[in-house]
Amino acid sequence: MNNAVSKVSRRSFLGGAASALAAPMVIRASRAAPNSNSLTFTGYGGSLQEIQIKTVMNPFTEETGIKVNIIPAPDLARVKAQLLTGNVELDVFEGQSALTASGSKQGFWEKLDLSMFDLEDMAVKPTSDAVPYLLFAGGIAWDPKRFGPGKHPANFSEYFDLVKFPGRRTFSNHPDATLEMALLADGVSPKDIYPLDLDRAFKALDRVKPSVAAWVNTTTQAVSLAQTGEVDFTYVAASNRIKATNEPGGGVPLAFSFEQNVLGSETLTVLKGAPNKQNAIKFIAYFLRPDVQARLMTALGLVPISKKAVPMLPAETRKWQPDLKNPQSVFIDAAYWADHLDAVSVRFKEWILS
Amino acid sequence: MSETIRDSHARRYRILGDALAVAVYLFLLAPILVTIPMAFGSTNALSFPPTSYSLDLFRIFFSSPSWLEPLFQSIEVALGATMVVMLTGVPAGYWIARHEFVGKALITGIIMSPIVIPTVVTGLGLYLYFSYLRINSTTLSLVLGHVAYTLPYVILMIMAGVHKLDRNLEFGAELMGAGLIRMFLTVVVPQLVPSLVSAALFAFLLSFDEVIISWFLTGSNTVTLPVRMFSALEWEVSPVIAAVSTFLTAVSLVVCIVAIRLKKWTPVDA
Amino acid sequence: MSPAVLIAVAIVLPPLLRIIYTSVHGPALSLTSYAEVVKSNLFRETLRTTFIIAGSASVLSLLLGFIVALHLARQPAQRRTALMVLVLLPFWTSILVKCFAFTIILGRDGIINSLLSWIFDTRIQLPLVLNRIGTLVGMTNYLIPLIVLPVLASLLAIDSTIYRAASIMGAKPARIFWTVTVPMSLPGVFAGLLSIFVMSLGTFIIPALLGGRRDQMLSNLVDFYNRQVLDWAKASSISIVLFGIAAAFIIPLILWRRRKA
Numbered sequence: 001m002n003n004a005v006s007k008v009s010r011r012s013f014l015g016g017a018a019s020a021l022a023a024p025m026v027i028r029a030s031r032a033a034p035n036s037n038s039l040t041f042t043g044y045g046g047s048l049q050e051i052q053i054k055t056v057m058n059p060f061t062e063e064t065g066i067k068v069n070i071i072p073a074p075d076l077a078r079v080k081a082q083l084l085t086g087n088v089e090l091d092v093f094e095g096q097s098a099l100t101a102s103g104s105k106q107g108f109w110e111k112l113d114l115s116m117f118d119l120e121d122m123a124v125k126p127t128s129d130a131v132p133y134l135l136f137a138g139g140i141a142w143d144p145k146r147f148g149p150g151k152h153p154a155n156f157s158e159y160f161d162l163v164k165f166p167g168r169r170t171f172s173n174h175p176d177a178t179l180e181m182a183l184l185a186d187g188v189s190p191k192d193i194y195p196l197d198l199d200r201a202f203k204a205l206d207r208v209k210p211s212v213a214a215w216v217n218t219t220t221q222a223v224s225l226a227q228t229g230e231v232d233f234t235y236v237a238a239s240n241r242i243k244a245t246n247e248p249g250g251g252v253p254l255a256f257s258f259e260q261n262v263l264g265s266e267t268l269t270v271l272k273g274a275p276n277k278q279n280a281i282k283f284i285a286y287f288l289r290p291d292v293q294a295r296l297m298t299a300l301g302l303v304p305i306s307k308k309a310v311p312m313l314p315a316e317t318r319k320w321q322p323d324l325k326n327p328q329s330v331f332i333d334a335a336y337w338a339d340h341l342d343a344v345s346v347r348f349k350e351w352i353l354s
Numbered sequence: 355m356s357e358t359i360r361d362s363h364a365r366r367y368r369i370l371g372d373a374l375a376v377a378v379y380l381f382l383l384a385p386i387l388v389t390i391p392m393a394f395g396s397t398n399a400l401s402f403p404p405t406s407y408s409l410d411l412f413r414i415f416f417s418s419p420s421w422l423e424p425l426f427q428s429i430e431v432a433l434g435a436t437m438v439v440m441l442t443g444v445p446a447g448y449w450i451a452r453h454e455f456v457g458k459a460l461i462t463g464i465i466m467s468p469i470v471i472p473t474v475v476t477g478l479g480l481y482l483y484f485s486y487l488r489i490n491s492t493t494l495s496l497v498l499g500h501v502a503y504t505l506p507y508v509i510l511m512i513m514a515g516v517h518k519l520d521r522n523l524e525f526g527a528e529l530m531g532a533g534l535i536r537m538f539l540t541v542v543v544p545q546l547v548p549s550l551v552s553a554a555l556f557a558f559l560l561s562f563d564e565v566i567i568s569w570f571l572t573g574s575n576t577v578t579l580p581v582r583m584f585s586a587l588e589w590e591v592s593p594v595i596a597a598v599s600t601f602l603t604a605v606s607l608v609v610c611i612v613a614i615r616l617k618k619w620t621p622v623d624a
Numbered sequence: 625m626s627p628a629v630l631i632a633v634a635i636v637l638p639p640l641l642r643i644i645y646t647s648v649h650g651p652a653l654s655l656t657s658y659a660e661v662v663k664s665n666l667f668r669e670t671l672r673t674t675f676i677i678a679g680s681a682s683v684l685s686l687l688l689g690f691i692v693a694l695h696l697a698r699q700p701a702q703r704r705t706a707l708m709v710l711v712l713l714p715f716w717t718s719i720l721v722k723c724f725a726f727t728i729i730l731g732r733d734g735i736i737n738s739l740l741s742w743i744f745d746t747r748i749q750l751p752l753v754l755n756r757i758g759t760l761v762g763m764t765n766y767l768i769p770l771i772v773l774p775v776l777a778s779l780l781a782i783d784s785t786i787y788r789a790a791s792i793m794g795a796k797p798a799r800i801f802w803t804v805t806v807p808m809s810l811p812g813v814f815a816g817l818l819s820i821f822v823m824s825l826g827t828f829i830i831p832a833l834l835g836g837r838r839d840q841m842l843s844n845l846v847d848f849y850n851r852q853v854l855d856w857a858k859a860s861s862i863s864i865v866l867f868g869i870a871a872a873f874i875i876p877l878i879l880w881r882r883r884k885a
Contacts, residue, residue: 479639
């Protein structure tokens with residue numbers, strides 16, 4: 001993280017007011033090199049990023065000599081601002097498929113040459129500008145010490161059943177996945193979910209509203225609320241976070257149901273006008289290589305996009321993989337959310353407040 | 355006889371007041387009192403009270419560059435921002451307090467605006483502004499962003515300090531032919547020392563602790579400690595956070611005590 | 625005008641102008657986003673919540689802060705400075721850490737509930753966090769140090785001979801408190817109350833982490849439009865409205881102060 005650029009800027013800044021004025025020049029000069037041997041990536045940070053650095057970025061740099069700079073937090077607002085001011089600094093953006101699809105609708109990303117990738121090997125195909133690199137399963141989690149077998153909801157209709165399973169719950173603060181869950185709970189068949197019947201979904205949510213202790217912003221919150229007993233049952237967007245509670249340093253171990261899940265994908269995109277576009281595409285292709293996928297997912301506990309990587313995973317990791325062919329589960333439709341996320345978000349927000 | 359009755363009355367009130375005050379002090383310190391023991395807990399999970407005690411969390415904090423670099427970055431940004439904000443805020447605060455000029459209310463309003471405009475928006479505004487200047491993701495942009503954020507507080511504190519000064523001394527110095535800058539440096543500044551110290555400490559603290567503006571302005575080489583902590587909180591509750599905040603509390607305690615010893619500082623002047 | 629003032633304006637004004645520009649610059653240059661914002665239920669509900677939370681948190685902080693300021697005012701200077709450190713120290717603790725600590729203190733099986741359960745020997749699980757109580761606890765903890773300073777300053781400014789005179793003339797402590805201390809400290813109290821109220825209008829992290837679904841404030845709504853929906857026109861309009869509200873509270877204070885001076 002500590003490269004020459006930051007040292008230059010640091011020293012010149014500390015040099016005093018005069019050189020502080022010169023600093024932007026120094027920085028710009030060193031940043032704007034074309035055909036550079038670096039690229040800038042923005043991802044979710046935290047432990048995910050530490051694992052990415054260890055299993056993807058560092059070996060990538062070793063192999064290609066291309067250095068990867070990392071900025072925390074994938075934030076579409078930042079992308080929009082960079083495109084608006086024509087000062088694009090980011091190359092690769094990581095985000096859930098609904099997020100990148102919404103960015104795609106607004107023309108944030110470069111169209112990609114898909115022949116770069118081994119499409120046959122990919123469990124979910126890329127769109128013209130967003131490449132999925134892992135799959136995750138959202139579902140119900142609970143503390144098995146407090147709720148034994150049969151004492152907790154295991155699918156969404158049970159999660160919405162307050163009579164059979166009274167108790168405090170969490171829901172996501174975002175409509176995507178939540179409305180799908182509500183429709184599944186209300187008896188809509190997984191294959192008929194899209195387009196979402198919004199009125200029916202909100203009506204179903206009305207039923208559980210009194211039991212919702214927290215509308216969580218982050219998966220961390222959803223996990224820790226269940227660990228501290230603040231809630232009884234929790235919806236967690238990615239199963240690997242529950243896996244982590246069963247490992248050393250994870251705190252109170254929780255259990256997770258694979259009976260019914262909302263499945264989604266995490267995607268990579270390249271910003272329009274990215275300064276290191278060639279390096280960015282090389283980086284994405286590297287992300288998809290079966291050996292890299294296996295290495296990353298072993299550490300992360302999520303589902304590889306590469307089919308060839310699946311048998312390379314250790315048994316312990318495979319125990320935590322959702323069944324992608326489970327007929328009860330539903331895949332988040334990124335294209336649907338790209339068109340509806342804004343309007344539905346506002347309606348969802350209003351509904352939460354009412 | 356009436357004396358003793360009044361005394362016992364007064365005593366009873368005093369005891370009641372003391373008890374209430376102690377309760378409020380405890381309330382103020384409660385978050386710190388909870389985090390400190392957790393910092394000496396195990397690396398496993400944040401729990402209170404910890405099941406076992408060790409220095410492991412501090413060892414992780416001080417041995418991992420992903421925590422140390424943001425720490426140094428924060429110190430650098432906070433020092434820079436404090437320096438710049440004092441150089442601008444002190445004369446500006448003095449000028450606004452002492453002079454009438456056209457549009458004074460408007461200009462004061464503009465400078466004070468970051469206090470009330472949600473920081474999320476100030477962050478975005480600064481981000482776009484710096485993007486045009488092409489200084490995004492640099493330490494300089496963080497420093498300037500924090501200057502914009504801390505400036506109103508510094509100016510307010512300086513204005514409060516100036517209002518307490520005896521204006522006649524300044525007139526006197528001017529009558530004796532001292533130039534404006536010389537008068538400011540030799541007459542105003544020495545009297546303002548308590549306000550200056552508290553304003554500088556306050557600015558340093560605000561900058562050091564700022565999350566939202568930094569969130570926008572930070573680049574891959576300029577991640578600050580609160581941004582690092584915030585992204586850790588978003589993605590996981592890392593027990594190292596307890597160690598980091600205990601360390602910060604210890605540092606600030608030392609800074610406070612040093613300031614008091616040096617200046618016989620009375621923070622009341624704030 | 626002093627160059628320092630110019631520099632200050634140069635740093636602060638461009639982002640502010642940018643926000644104003646964005647607020648009127650949707651698909652076309654117009655005030656539609658303001659009209660839409662003011663009409664929307666989401667905004668009105670959130671505005672109401674913001675006023676209620678900011679108002680009650682400020683008054684609560686004033687009451688608690690006054691107790692501390694009175695206590696500090698009675699101490700000898702040396703001890704007062706030491707105690708001031710106790711008041712200012714929490715201020716140095718990151719707000720993120722504070723919120724985390726409060727979820728541990730106030731949680732369903734948190735420190736307070738465990739203590740109560742132990743005292744009454746039954747399982748007690750008062751809902752103290754992820755609701756209005758949690759929000760107010762967090763806000764109060766954050767605001768008290770800010771109000772102690774101005775109140776203490778005006779308490780110390782009261783001439784001690786007035787107390788002595790009142791006492792000699794036979795006034796009881798309660799009477800002295802209500803007829804001397806309270807009215808004479810009013811300017812500091814009033815100024816402090818208004819400024820913490822205005823500051824708390826823009827709170828963002830505390831309601832997000834300690835509040836429930838009905839405790840989201842205007843800043844949280846701005847963040848929603850800013851980052852989730854990417855509707856910057858609305859985000860900026862709300863900010864400008866918030867700025868206007870704050871100005872409506874602050875300007876009378878400034879005028880009142882000026883008249884007094």
